Amino acid sequence: EAQVTQNPRYLITVTGKKLTVTCSQNMNHEYMSWYRQDPGLGLRQIYYSMNVEVTDKGDVPEGYKVSRKEKRNFPLILESPSPNQTSLYFCASSPHPGQVIAFFGQGTRLTVV
Amino acid sequence: ILNVEQSPQSLHVQEGDSTNFTCSFPSSNFYALHWYRWETAKSPEALFVMTLNGDEKKKGRISATLNTKEGYSYLYIKGSQPEDSATYLCASVIKAAGNKLTFGGGTRVLVKP
Numbered sequence: 561e562a563q564v565t566q567n568p569r570y571l572i573t574v575t576g577k578k579l580t581v582t583c584s585q586n587m588n589h590e591y592m593s594w595y596r597q598d599p600g601l602g603l604r605q606i607y608y609s610m611n612v613e614v615t616d617k618g619d620v621p622e623g624y625k626v627s628r629k630e631k632r633n634f635p636l637i638l639e640s641p642s643p644n645q646t647s648l649y650f651c652a653s654s655p656h657p658g659q660v661i662a663f664f665g666q667g668t669r670l671t672v673v
Numbered sequence: 674i675l676n677v678e679q680s681p682q683s684l685h686v687q688e689g690d691s692t693n694f695t696c697s698f699p700s701s702n703f704y705a706l707h708w709y710r711w712e713t714a715k716s717p718e719a720l721f722v723m724t725l726n727g728d729e730k731k732k733g734r735i736s737a738t739l740n741t742k743e744g745y746s747y748l749y750i751k752g753s754q755p756e757d758s759a760t761y762l763c764a765s766v767i768k769a770a771g772n773k774l775t776f777g778g779g780t781r782v783l784v785k786p
Contacts, residue, residue, distance in 0.1 A: 564716070593773070602776040602777055602778040603774075608773060658704050658705050658766045659724055659772075662774065
């Protein structure tokens with residue numbers, strides 16, 4: 561089954577404690593991206609990757625890092641989480657960006673206290 | 674950052690009634706317009722990707738139209754059913770580096786039995 565898998569689904573952590581949210585897709589897609597969803601603001605792109613070892617900033621990259629060492633995986637790293645990073649996070653993938661549909665993971669709800 | 678707006682923010686519909694709502698987006702450098710359906714605790718699911726002015730797409734009781742010259746798209750739900758209750762997201766793509774999706778804030782639809 562074609563899917564994008566995120567882990568964990570829910571996470572509560574403390575300020576400053578490094579964490580990683582994993583994202584994996586099994587469709588051999590080149591393009592992957594991370595979004596955060598906050599009430600009233602829609603989905604905002606954090607980082608995207610056009611292919612292995614190619615990543616770039618989206619609209620709200622501050623406080624986040626990503627890596628793309630393999631095509632299927634695109635982890636999101638919060639080196640020193642802060643309460644303003646409390647949000648719902650989605651990973652997405654598509655064969656290439658723009659004119660084809662994107663497949664989304666089920667989301668990770670992160671709370672930073 | 675593109676300004677993609679959806680209206681209304683929320684909508685209550687009686688079962689069996691038809692409804693529609695709007696996505697407005699900047700028309701310059703238009704590349705594509707996406708519609709997604711998002712149920713709470715699930716992944717956003719693609720409905721349509723539209724690229725040409727005048728495009729009309731249909732999936733069951735849901736259809737969409739696109740006007741790229743004036744920068745708007747309508748989503749229609751015919752004969753609403755309780756299972757249509759969800760948040761409907763649109764995303765605009767412009768011809769630019771990354772071809773990223775810029776999402777509107779969504780229209781939350783609640784269908785009352």
